[in-house]
Amino acid sequence: MINLSKVKNPMPEQNPEIRKRNFLEVSEGYTEEMAVNEAMRCLNCRTRPCVSGCPVMVNIPEFIGKIATGEYEEAYKVINTTSSLPAICGRVCPQENQCEGKCVRGIKDEPVAIGRLERFAADWHAKNSDSTIQLEKNGNRHRVAVVGAGPAGLACAGDLINKGYDVTVYESLHKLGGVLVYGIPEFRLPKAIVAREVAALEEKGVKFVTNAIIGRSITVDELIEEEKFEAVFVGTGAGLPSFMNIPGENLLGVCAANEYLTRINLMKAYLPEYDTPIIKAKKIAVVGGGNVAMDSARCAMRMGAEEVYIIYRRSEEEMPARAEEVHHAKEEGIEFRMLTNPVKIVGDEEGRVTGIECVKMAQGEVDASGRRSPVEIPDSNFIIEADCVIMAIGTKLNRLILDTTKNLKENKRGGIAVDEKAATNRPEIFAGGDAVTGAATVIKAMGAGKVAAAGIDEYLTKQ
Ligand SMILES: Cc1cc2nc3c(=O)[nH]c(=O)nc-3n(C[C@H](O)[C@H](O)[C@H](O)COP(=O)(O)OP(=O)(O)OC[C@H]3O[C@@H](n4cnc5c(N)ncnc54)[C@H](O)[C@@H]3O)c2cc1C
Ligand code: SF4
Known part of the structure; x- marks a missing residue:
């Protein structure tokens, strides 16, 4: 019915x-x-x-x-x-x-x-339920290394272990899960859920090595040549913070959303028993309109701020954040200042943030992203008082793997270049997730990890 x-x-x-x-x-x-x-x-x-x-x-x-x-x-x-x-x-x-x-x-x-x-x-x-998925019998025991334990790496490792591969995941942080543990806050995604998924992989036989920065501790080439891995998947994400390059970004009280969220989520700054230093301010301005901005603003409110603003240069309809997060943020009292673009961060004589100078924007022609482009309204400058500014305007790709792996090609976005099977120009190296596309979504990263697992399986089976 x-x-x-x-x-x-x-x-x-x-x-x-x-x-x-x-x-x-x-x-x-x-x-x-x-x-x-x-x-x-x-x-x-x-x-x-x-x-x-x-x-x-x-x-x-x-x-x-x-x-x-x-x-x-x-x-x-x-x-x-x-x-x-x-x-x-x-x-x-x-x-x-x-x-x-x-x-x-x-x-x-x-x-x-x-x-x-x-x-x-x-x-x-x-x-x-206590049922676990049955692994393929007669595992082939080919050795595969996965670099990065975000959704792309975990999905790739999961599919490979199910097929009987011998999988080792290398992660630079001390916790496994990528953005799921250091970015997305507990109130949206309890960390026990991520830990449960990781534990299920461990139970199936995936080995995890934490605090291992590939490209520094050991390179991808060394994993292949010295550690004898037959294939490597790179899922290192896109976690490098971006700034607007406007005056005042070096003032005390300005920080990148990734750093702010990492201190709160990974280093548990919200729990009194953890001694993690964190900016505690009364009026916080968060610049950006995506999930990262919503998470920063909602964390700021939970850390005790009295007023929290989202400052976004386009209109609300064009915000890339999930609709539910925007709805929840509004319910929690976050103020939305749309069609507003920061031009300068202002401070006092001691170098501390006191406000953010913005201009009003109008909606112009539709641009390459399919959204109406924001156009500055002349002489519309005004100041929003704030004692902390969090920049959540997107992240860039970290070049460490590209710069330390021999002859690995990059794509136009500055990520690792791959084909439709997630294979790079080096036949034994595969890549996927934000490390290829730039900042995207959990499900896309997971999908890319699965495509790569199938690609690795095909490559090693042919070998
Ligand atoms: C705050 C925030 C909120 C988000 N909210 C959502 C949401 O609600 N819905 C959604 O779908 N998407 C959301 N996203 C985007 C989503 O989380 C990412 O697209 C996704 O996590 C990408 O997965 P990934 O595995 O490619 O990379 P990541 O999750 O970034 O994982 C990469 C891992 O590789 C590790 N690493 C990096 N370099 C090295 C190295 N050299 N050696 C070893 N390890 C390395 C990193 O420490 C990290 O653990 C959000 C992102 C952020 C930052
Ligand atoms: S589109 Fe999918 S979810 Fe929606 S009603 Fe049809 S089958 Fe159901």
Whole structure:
């Protein structure tokens, strides 16, 4: 029976007034009753447009059908055949631009809440099932090294271990998960979920080496020539901070979003028992309109700021952040200053930030990104008072692997150049995720890791 409700079943959430001062997860997940009710909104369309919107082609109608009939473990298994990190993707994927953006129910009403259902199936599995996926028997024991333990590296390692490879992941940080642990805050993605996915890989036999900066501790070439790895996957992300290059960026109180979030998430600055130094300010201006800006602003509020501003040079419709994060940020009292562009950061005689000088912007012609370009309105300068400015305007690729690996070609974006099988110009080296595309999404990185695993399997099988 189809549920004709025009709107998604709402997901229980912490009250905004309470949650804006704590780091507990904002959304509490569907109950079984809510999940079944939502699953019954799916029309099981024959053309399956939602599947074409998913970068890893999860069989969405099939898993939703399993939830509708109460077969939750089966639903999880359907998702897990193509997605290795469903509890994570159900929480952080920009579903409105992917599967839900294509959902037929979304033409007239709200789309089916595919992300919430994916999260439900994954959480149900974690709580109720002890089944582990069977590994292929007679492992081939070819040795593969994976560089970087973000979603790209973890997905690649997961597929390779399932195929019987001997996999070692090298990670420069002391914790595994990449942006999932150092960038995305606890209140959006509890770290226990990432740890659970990592533990599952460890249980299957993946070996992890932390605090190993490939290119410094040992190079990719040395992994191949001296450590005798037969193939290497590079999934090192794009974590280098960008600044606007405007006057005042060297003042005390200006920082990069990545550093601010790393101190809070990886180094646990929000917990009193950790002694992590962190800027604590009353009025914080965050520059940018993506997920990184939303996470920084919402963390700043939770760290005790009284006023937090998002400053973005385009309009709200053009913000790249997930719709849910924008909605949650507003509920938590973050103020949005749209069509506003910083031109200078101002400070006092002691070199501390006191404000950010901005100009008003108007919407011009559509630009190469398909969005209306922001055009400065002359003489519209004004100052927003702030004692801290966080720059969240995007990240760049780190060149360490390109610069320390012999003859590895780069692409036009400054990332590692690969073909459709994630193979680089060096036959034994593969790459994927943000290290190739620049900053993108978790599911795209995961998809790239899976493509690379298939490419490595094909390459080593031919060998
Ligand atoms: C704050 C923030 C919020 C985000 N929110 C979302 C969201 O809500 N939804 C979404 O889909 N996407 C989001 N993204 C983007 C998403 O997290 C990334 O696109 C994704 O993590 C990329 O995965 P990756 O594996 O390519 O790289 P990463 O996650 O960056 O992982 C790369 C790993 O490689 C390690 N590494 C780097 N260099 C070396 C080296 N030389 N040797 C060894 N290890 C190395 C790094 O320490 C890191 O652990 C967000 C990003 C940020 C920063
Ligand atoms: S498009 Fe929407 S309604 Fe149709 S099968 Fe996919 S989730 Fe169900």
